[in-house]
Amino acid sequence: MAKEIEMQVFSVQHVLVEGSLSIVATVTDHPRVVRKWINNVSNSLQKVEMNVIGLDAEYMERATRKIQRVAVLQLCLEDDVLVYHIIHAPSIPGELHDFLSREDIYFxxxxxxxxxxxxxxxxxxxxxxxxxxxxxxxHVEDCDKPTPSLFDIANFVLGTNLQKGDENIKVVWMGELSLDV
Structure with missing residues (x-):
């Protein structure tokens, strides 16, 4: 008889507010939380005219010449963000495979x-x-980089002037999730 192992589900929800902009960010490394987020977003997509999901991936540091693996996958619909620490996930839910391969959703x-x-x-x-x-x-006056980042594009579209602190630029994405600040 197989022994059942109880796993701790790590998931934290943050509400980020900047002026009138409010974002709910779910940070997790657990497939069950990802499945729930996908289910909620799939229901929301039925109410919109165009199915567009924001996607960004953060990579592990390159140790070899092999393709870098994604450490963190970020998905977003309107003000609902999933930050999935995929590198530490015990498994990748089939729902994520199905969701990302849908032809009716533009990522x-x-x-x-x-x-x-x-x-x-x-x-x-x-x-x-x-x-x-x-x-x-x-325009050059709105961004001084030749190729704007996703952060620059978001600031431009939203009309915000959010800044990344130095602590956000040098994040090591390989670390496990923690409540320690």
Missing amino acids: SGAAITGDKQKLEPYNLDLKSIADLQTRIKI
Whole structure:
């Protein structure tokens, strides 16, 4: 008889507020939380005209010349964000495979072809993608970079001037989730 192991589900919800902008971010490494988020978002997608999900991936540091693996997968619909620490997940839910491979949902992000490629080692395939760097033109006075990041594009579209602190730029994505600050 197999012994049942009780796993602790790590999931934290943050409500981030900047002026009138409010975002609910679910941070997790557990497949059950991902399944619930996908189910909620799938229900919400039935009420919108165009199915577009924001996607960004953060990678492990390159130790070899092999393709870098995604450490954190971020998905977003309107003000509902999932931050999935996929590198520490005990498994990847089939619902995530199915969700990402839906042809009726466009996954959008900056340099999303790179994210698509780096998700392949997990057997995750994005069927429909839209690269915001090629679709949204930002004037030089609004962004001083030749190729704006997803953060720059979001600031431009939302009309915000959010800043990334130094602590957010040098994050090591390999670390396990923790409540320690």
